[in-house]
Amino acid sequence: MNNYSELLLYIKQLADADPYISTVTNKGFVNTDEYISNLYPLFDIVVTGASYPSQQMKQFEVTLSCLAPRDVNPELTNDKFFGNDNEIDNLNECEACLNRIWLIMNRDFPKNNIVATADPDLDIILEEKENVLDGWSMSISVITPNTTLSLCSQT
DSSP: OOHHHHHHHHHHHHHHHOTTOSEEEOSOTTTGGGOTTOOSSEEEEEEEEEEEEETTEEEEEEEEEEEEEOOBOSSOOOOTTTTTBOHHHHHHHHHHHHHHHHHHHHHHTTTTTOEEOSOOEEEEEEEETTTTEEEEEEEEEEEEEOOSOOTTOOO
């Protein structure tokens, strides 16, 4: 019926239940840093497009992002690989969070009559916005049934 909102609420429920996530938004990661009250790590859900592959199906393009602020240690270091910040830790934890949520979604999709069209792609996010956020964004396509459309309906 309300495929768009049901999909958003389902993913939000998964993100709220994840022990790593502190804040869940739906603004797109470029706009997530606008709120002073954000607690990090942050998980963002945004539907970037939709289509109707058939009269019985709806397809949604979804981008999920997990972001954490970079913490720079003011002490100098000679370690050229790890440096003096937590960039690698942020990337590791944010990727693991997206992986957990993807695995749960992928397991639950058949129960919810949803199909993922392909394996997700992840893009790295480094030093984003004012809070210098690191993380990943994951793009997926999902197909849901269009159960409320009736060709016999007069509305």
